[in-house]
Amino acid sequence: MQDIFDNKIICKNCxxxxxxxxxxxxxxxxxxxxxxxCNNKVIHPEDKQEYQRYLNLRxxxxxxxxxxxxxxxxxxxxxxxxxxxxxQNKVIDEIVKLNFxxxxxxxxxxxxx
Ligand SMILES: [Zn+2]
Numbered sequence: 001m002q003d004i005f006d007n008k009i010i011c012k013n014c015x016x017x018x019x020x021x022x023x024x025x026x027x028x029x030x031x032x033x034x035x036x037x038c039n040n041k042v043i044h045p046e047d048k049q050e051y052q053r054y055l056n057l058r059x060x061x062x063x064x065x066x067x068x069x070x071x072x073x074x075x076x077x078x079x080x081x082x083x084x085x086x087x088q089n090k091v092i093d094e095i096v097k098l099n100f101x102x103x104x105x106x107x108x109x110x111x112x113x
Pocket of ligand 1: 011012013014015016035036037038039040
């Protein structure tokens with residue numbers, strides 16, 4: 001399917017052609033077009049939507065159960081989180097880093113290399 005950014009995009013303020021740019025925000029890569037004349041910026045609508053999905057997921061609290069399996073405890077990571085990371089990073093490694101951050105906090109670090 002053709003991407004809207006494959007087309008010439010004209011700035012609505014000053015009628016000049018906008019330049020394609022990429023920028024990072026909170027580890028997120030955004031596609032945008034930028035007008036050099038008046039500094040107008042338009043973010044790719046798909047990237048905007050994905051970022052909103054990320055913010056929604058990030059603000060959600062999941063209640064997951066701790067289960068004893070052999071000598072370890074396991075928790076289930078909700079599928080929507082793993083799917084989202086997969087879509088963003090393309091591939092998810094089977095090995096994740098686990099960090100005992102504090103008495104009441106564990107963190108998992110997903111890497112794609
Ligand atoms: Zn402009």
